[in-house]
Amino acid sequence: TSPPPPPPQPQRNTGLILLLAIGLPLLLLGGCGAVVMVLANTARETVVEADPPNLVMPSERPETDAPPAEDDVATPQPSTAAVGGALTLAGNDPGLEMTVTVTKLVDPATGDQFSQPGTGRKLVAVELTLENSGQAVYSDSPTNGAVLIDAEGQQYHSTLHDVQEGQSFGGSATINTGDVRKGVIVFEVPEPARAAKFQFTLNSGFADQTGEWKLG
Template identity: 50%
Template structure:
């Protein structure tokens, strides 16, 4: 009996170590926008290609596209922060931000560039941060800027989704970045766009 207990403890310890190793895969923040330069496989060196590379911003901003990988093999998405509405106005007369807070809307465009189907709630993987480093998760609300992002978005390879994600932040907060991570925020790559 004692030998079985020791074996069971050893197995549980090994599984725990494997779980910790699997979870710590080196998460990264992606903030370099896609370049408009020629395909990576082609030779570089023409002045137009070099000019495009040099003019690409160092950090993604509103309007830029980042390519992110998900957890599943073949899961990849081009994500663009299209517009920001700050403050955003409620489209529902009965639903408003809490006292001392405001709504901020971020319009995302998601294009499935991978080989796997995408099925997720995009707002689960979105956050904004202020200049002091405080982060705010997405909330619920319809705004006058346009349609809300679907809460359950399904995209086959090549398909795209477009919609607004709403955040409730303190009235005085100065937002500095918005982030998006696939797989409800659990994927290893997080896209980050500068807001100010």
């Protein structure tokens, strides 16, 4: 009788194969899971540690944009004087400056043979001197910027009458720097009117500065 054959070897190989077949995929899956977790953690840390965006807040409106106070706005005010007083007035043209002096008030004034007031009216003459104290040549009609105001607040513009008490400016006047002109400006007013103020403005009355003289 022959001895029994040895146990078959394929059983051991089968167990090893099964172990490898089951363990190797698990090992690979575990490694992949670890890689996924590391990547997930890295991504999570990146999001958390990212710097917040820089926000630029709008700045407040500068205080210099505020509207100027009423006190800061300069408003031309008329200068005042009495008969015999001089006022320096500026014109609209660069360098135009005149020193004006009211030297005499004639109320009533006497017209010449060609200049007589209407019925119930009289002539009033204001004598003044104009000195060019600026750098520009004065070329204007002084009568255009002259106004007479009576005690009741009524105002009158000049007329073309001539009077015996003084020589008129004769229409326009051209005065160089440093030169002086003297003349009378005549007004026709109601007989009861009493002259109270005289106003004079350069540029035929359109300059910003007005001089005012009290006549009584």
